[in-house]
Amino acid sequence: MKLQWKMLRRGQNSEIEGIIKFMKEQCIRYDNILTNSKVRIRTDLIEKTTELKRCMQKEDMDEEQFQEYLEEQRLTGILLVDKDLEIIQNICTEKIPTSLWKNAFRNQNLQNVFSYKNRVLTDQIVTDEEETYYYAAMSDGDADKIVVCYENASKKAEQEDEVSIETILTGYKVERNGIVALTDGETVISSNDETMQGKKISDCPRIMMFNSAWIPESLVCVEENGNIYYGRHTNCGQYYIYVFFPKNEVFAERGMVMTYAVCLYLAFWFILLEIRRRGEKRRRDDLEYQHNIINAISKIYMTNYVVDLKKNKFEIIRAPEIVSKVAKNFKTASEIVDAVTEYFVGKDYQEGMREVTELSTISDRLRGKEALNYTFKDRGGTWFMLNVLPKRILPNGEIESVIFTAQDEP
Template sequence: MSNRKVSSFTVRFFWPLMLCLGLGLGLMALVGLMSYRSDLHLASQNLTDATQYVKQQRTAYDRFNDTSVTKSLMRVIENAQQIDREIQYKIALTGEATLNTDDLRRYTYEQRLTGIILLNEHGVVQREYSTDGLDYAALRGYVTKDTVLGTAQFSIKTYTARIQLDDGSYVDLAAHGRTDEPGVIVVYYHTSAEYATDYNLIIQNLLEGYDPGTEETLVVTSGDSIIAANREGLAGQNVDDVPVLRSIRENAHGGEMTRVRAGSDDGEWVYCMLERGRDYYVYAYMPLTRALDTTPKNLLFTLAAYAMVLFIVIMIRWRLKHGYQEEQLRREQSYQQQLKDAARKAESANRAKTEFLQRMSHDIRTPINGIRGMVEIGDHYSEDLAKQAECRRKIWDASTLLLELVNEVLDMGKLESGEIVLESCPFNVIELKDGILQTMERAAAERGIMMTDRTEVKHTTLIGSPLHLKRLLMNILSNAIKYNKDNGSIDLTCREVRSDGKIAWIEFICADTGIGMSEEFQKHLYEPFTQEHSDARTSYNGTGLGMAITKSLVEKMGGTIECRSKLGEGTTYCITIPFVIDSSAAPRVEETAVLPAATPAGMHVLLAEDNELNIEIAVFVLENAGVTVTKAVNGQDALDQFAASAPGTFDAIIMDVMMPVMDGYQATRAIRQLDRPDAGSIPILAMTANAFVEDRRRAYEAGMNEHLTKPLEPEVVLRTLAKYRSK
């Protein structure tokens, strides 16, 4: 009986327990081995990344300082040559060949130098002047060199060098042969040790900016001396005085991770890597405990997880049936999948944010770089009127691209956040379409692109959001021109598909003969920042937002958009949008005579603007058209000047919205409430960078008559003013 109990115990408990222990030990061994290999690989990668980072930064550091030295030496050469010209000018003006101390002092001040030394052909000082005590005596060993005195033999010969002084400062020196008599002009600029340290990039600064997120120690040496490190107390020491570095130098192989002891036999183990640069060595190392940081954690976690699973299995075996076990397993798997999905979504969102910042950094900097570059080119060719005109045209093109980018980013942000507000106002669809064509025909004509249009619309006056309809059609036509072939064609069709007496479905078809799109790219056409070719931003000045905005606007209007394209043959877009029919619209009357365009010349305008640059631009546009301008620096100032003026003094008010003291909305409301005959009738035009529909609505609610957006378009401003000339 006793033997049976022992056998039963063995079968039910001992062997399962041994099996579980065996599995646990096997799992621990497997996890430990995998974690150990993973940690070693990660440590090797971190050390490699760290050493490569230092090498790359050191290269950038060398390039920066070389460029800085070259520019500084070129400057002192130009200074020496300029002083020689000044001497010639004095001789021609006064007939005197001698220079006094006042002359040298003036030259030193004008050229922003530290000092000037005049030598004869034998190196004897004729006259000198210095602003900080660094004179011929201190520089004698340099200015009496044969290479310096040799410039006296040739008037066009120059010599320049950067001289490092013992106190850490340096002198940029240039020598130029005199053209009026045998001799040498020596000029120099002294940079103090403190400024030299602050101005020059040093490798220590680059290391301090490196944050690997781990505990790598980076050390840069020039052989035996440590010149930089990302740990305090190492810079300035000798390699042999630091046990861990000495051990690395003796045992490490270039580019390979090695394990060494940090010093004596009982010292700490470290993983290290040694790389050699052009004139330096890079040491990177980390403690073994840090390199294998996750291995014990993984083992502990595995042990805990295994014990937990084992306990759960035992409890399930004791208390639950097989069906419940399967259900629990299914739920566990489902939960793990949800975690993976959530992790993927988080990773995708983070990647999208990073890509957005990278693209915006590139796309915004590109036109800004163009604007700044053209300004510098224009300054250089200040006397070349043709070059100046070319620079202004390119600056205008670059600023237009920058404005388009900002508008598209803001539109995309508004659409994604649901803040875009559609209008609901009457408009003539034919007039809107014709106006867009007139705007785009000029850009098309520059490339020889033929534009044709057909109209088949019964109900021409509709109710909707013309501003956003115009925007999406401009996007479509702009792409049709941008990605078309030279001397190609664009066909725009506007037709009424159907109507039920209240709603009319209008279809816009735009077909071009452009470069087309591949089938794979068409699957991602409406994703933000998507462009088929990597060089699209530079070749076509695209942002990749146009079609995403277009699709969002179409869907917000309740419409649909379809695209048919073939690579190399062209693209056709088909947009269908429902609009409410304006039953109260009066029949169109064809104009029989064209009236001359009105101008604002002779009008007196009160301009309220707090930005000096915007004031200057607005005043130029208005006064150039014959308008008299009175300026106000904020809303309160505009209110006070209008209230103090006689009725009829001002014909209109141009009011900026965002101003200190009192903004444009408050000032407009206050003017409308004044007790005077023209307070309610004087035209008030909003002038603002807020260009959305809700901004227009807010301006009209405040009592303004028009809404002009920045950057100002002179023709629009003057045409709008002229509209109120007779009112």
């Protein structure tokens, strides 16, 4: 019976390990989708702001024309700001308090856009209602006003994203009444148990007990209201994954003769593997569709590469052949980034580029921000916009890897 007990525990732990592996894949895929989505939204907003600037240079636009442009481009709002950073015109469908704008302008040193006619600043604002808005700002060309366009990021994401972290476990079935929960350390953001969805961790005693009883890579046991549960939890980036089963489901066959128990267990286990394999394949196919969309979107960038800050490694996703050839001559990410700056960035912009792309400080500079950006000319005199975004964030807030994208300015 002791052998049966050990085998049942080992088998349950292995099944939980498979579920955890699947969930980690889901979280990583979702983060990749989200990162590319943010880049796409910001780039789209920059293009809309640049086009508005062109329209203003052609003619003096009145409020009716601004309203028409806002509706055509599906913007949330348009601001005109003077040299003292005072809002002189505000056309919008959702108004943001002036105090928030002033704080954002001051923190971004918005007046710097007057020094460079083609410079674009992008950032985000989060309201007291936890609504997030992306905005792009640039000089109107006459150096007396700043044009600001902004969009509600949450509504934009709802319109464009088919995969949501909140629904990643909706309808996900686990045999023997197994429960899976995904949290951000404070709130249950997804679960196949509807009673847990959206709850604070402090309101979920079972999760709190699993946190207290945690043993790395081991099955642990907790008791809640007289019910005993076996399970495990682990983390993946900024997410925490919990998997647990009721005791009576885990050890239902314990009282059987060992030989029959082992045979039935093996048969049942292989059936579960096949069922889960098919279910995982369906989910992988769905996410592969999303992945292909992201790959197609990434083609709008002339250069797109990932830097692992921990390992000092450099991975090119998309770049002109000449950039790839230069990168092959160097080993570390820091060497490659310096070489790209030296060989391809105009001399007047190299110092600024090195400040933005300094890998030893980029994690601290990106902490709490959506992105860093820099407008520059290459050796041939063409304007480009560089965006640096966090790709993988550790639970302590440290940024493990970043994604660089560069696109020529229209």
